[in-house]
Amino acid sequence: MPTLDRKVLRDVRSHGGQVLAIAAVIGSGVATLVMSLSTLDSLHAARERFYQERRFAHAFAALKRAPDGVAQRLAEVPGVLRVETRVLAPVNLEVPGFGEPITGQMISLPTQPRDGLNLPLVIRGRAADPARDDEVLLSDAFAQAHGLAPGATLQAVISGRRQRLRVTGIAVSPEHVLQMAPAAVFPDFERFALLWMHRRPLAAAYDMEGAFNHASLQVARGAVLEDVLARVDHLLRPYGGIDAHGREDQPSHRYLSEEFKQLRQMAIMFPTIFLAVAAFLLNVVVGRLIQTQRDQIAALKAFGYSNLQVGLHYLKIVLVIGALGGVIGVALGGWMGSGMFDMYMQYYRFPDARFQLQPALALAGVLISCGASALGTLVAVRRAVVLPPAEAMRPEPPARFGVSLVERLGLGRVLSPAARMVVRNLAKRPARTGLSALGIAFSCAILMVSSFFWDTMQHVMFVQFRLVQRDDITVTLLEPTSWRARHEVARLPGVTHVEAFRAAPVRLRHGHRTYRTVVLGLEEGAALRRLIDGELRSVDLPPDGLVLTGHLAREILGVGVGDLVTVEVLEGRRQVRHVPVVALVEEFIGVSGYMTLPALNRLLGEGDALTGLHLTVAPGAEGAVFRAIDERPRVAGAQSRHAALASFERTMAEQMLTFAFFNTILASSIALGVVYNAARIALAERGRELASLRVLGLTRGEISAILLGELAVLTLAAVPLGWGVGLGLCWILSQTMQMDLFRLPFVVEPRTFAFASLTVLVAATGSGLLVRRQLDRLDLVAVLKTRE
């Protein structure tokens, strides 16, 4: 090995603590990248494999009822490769010992499994026997939530008739990777089940013999999906077809896609911030390393080492640190990625999904780490390259000291000599002091970003489940119903207040932009479902016109108040109307449109009807009300707000917070790395001076006070700066995390400031103690023997 390379290793080893600290910082950046991308990769691969193996359809259409013969006509639509018709039906279930209502969806099993679509896969137990009328496959997530195994029986209410179902197997399906009720925004594994049953018994139970009410299509590669959907829509309209749609609007697929989008965004945001901080830190550290090695650089050049060789030498030191950081990052990222993946696997049901860290990603992680390090130190290394050899042989000229501003302001008199040294040292090199402070500020900022996730999620939950949803129970009905239902429910014992609503599936259109969502019709003066504006003030629904979620209006449709939006109703008489947007509301979960109930009913042209009820109940009456509601045949489901909050917390919040937790670990390690480095650099620069002071008779305590005083002043100055930077980063993050499913409001709570500041202070204290130990062991003789 060339001797110069040996010096690389020696220099790296002799700066061991610092090297590790920097490598940890870069590694943290790489880890976020590897974590997000490996999780994304693994999920993506699992999804693609599952879709392919179980033939997930490309297009879907629900309808009222069509004779089996229509399937042939669907198959003849140009671009359609395969058609699978099914019977889907709602069902109410009872699980012994679980008091709350459970809804489910029955799905008919393919009649020709060999070329069926959306094939469920039995992962435990056996397939249902076509000859038996009571055998079903049960969805995995539900089975797990209730501890049900093959052989279990369920009580079901099918078309008003009570029936016992025998579970022969537990299944997963590409159509329900995320097992979620059709209209739900978030999954609830305990209260919603999927059941697969053979077509014959299912059709018999629901009066669908010789007919179907759902079609799935496989579409040829070259075909234009929109054209196929339009033709299918046209074909199924006479049979009560409801909006044929592609995978993008298929709930499970859409949810997964949003998740992927979010992961991808995190894979950009966090590593960028972390790596930038790491690069910056490296620049400072390597810059100072080069500063202290001026004479060595001079000697090397004097012996005939070229600028390129000298530059490469320092670059190699940087690359060793970068590679070390990369390896740490890949290992850490892989570990965290598999943690994230396992967490996701509680929601997403794939058969035999395995976490995989692609070698290419691992390599990319190391390369990015090296690249960021090299980029970050380009300036510092350049300084070594351009240093003229004669120049470098003189020690750095003594810095010009002056009386600092603080002292000129008259504060000098109250300062002790040691404090005066601290102040002068900091003031002597304002750029260097500023850079050190900025480094610490950045670590404080990153900590704020991690903690910001908690704040914003808390805020989302508060707004959604305290301000917006104010009912105790939301009841969804099977189909539009008369107001009688409202009166009946109002009369149930324990119900204190009832408000009706109607949800209508629509496609909103403005210019060429369209979006499929629901318009919710609320009673005038509705109190159980509030609309709020950006300042959390309650917004009253104007008697006419459409109110839209701000995100839907601005980002998706590109409309503002006063613009006309085309509303295409996707059910019933399928009206198409132009409706003015009259107000925008701010919500963080989901996007939809709102109208008053009378206005919506006018738009639908179907007379007064409702599809659901919001109720409040007397304390303690929830269980009784649930049971009473559950017995009504037209009820599709009932959900308590309390349960919805719990399910939100378990899903979205847990996913975000798992990510935030890992980030907090990384941010803390960055904080520690930055502060420790700042302390070590100060020690390296000042060791000689401090040793001289010791020789002159100062005690260990006194010289520690000088060095640690500097560190303390630096840290205290950096923290408020970090707040500023942190707020900026949180704002950027809240701007980038604007998705259809949910959005992150820019809310930063005091505890975020406190957490970030405290962590930095703890890191500073720890680093201070480490450096203090080094100070105590300062070798006075050795320090004085060598030149600078």
Added chain:
Amino acid sequence: MTEPPREAVFVARALTKVYDMGEVQVHALRGVDLELYAGEMVVLLGASGSGKSTLLNILGGLDTATSGQVLYRDHDLTRADDGALTAYRRDHVGFVFQFYNLIPSLTARENVAIVTEIARAPMRPEEALALVGLAERMDHFPSQLSGGEQQRVAIARAIAKRPDVLLCDEPTGALDSSTGVLVLEALERINRELGATTALITHNAGIADMADRVIRISDGHIIDVQRHATKKAPRELSW
């Protein structure tokens, strides 16, 4: 005594060096004319700040003159670009610095090896260290060596490449007389055996007796050149 035919290795003409310090300009060299001949041993004497190191740095291609010309054989050092100067230093020059400039993270042997690795026909590092009497301390780091020992490593490093030119800035500044003698003997031996043209800066007029010529510098001028008909061996010098 007939003078041997003398071949000028270095020719400097009207050499000046000005450090521009903003308000003040420091004239380190104010028009120096100088020849150094092949194989001779020259001692540069002068007060602190007189410009000795500056001159040596320019001869060694570490620094460039503000005006004037320096030739090393047929190389014009004043016109050479950075790459040419680097090649010149690598191929021809051995330095001993006023402040040793050892690399603290490398052992004595490695400090020498770092030079021999890029030289054309070097001796082995062990050989060079033996020449300065450090065969026993080869695997020690600079921090484990005394000042004089560090200085000797620096000399081993300079001579190991068998340089054509040996430029030494106060090689004995930090040494007691007996160690100093050891160092000077090493230099004298390289000068004699390899025929390396040697320029040696010192504050110690006693050392001047081992030189072929003594050049005195004061305030950026050469004020006196003295030729010795007979050189003294390092052992005979009085400190």
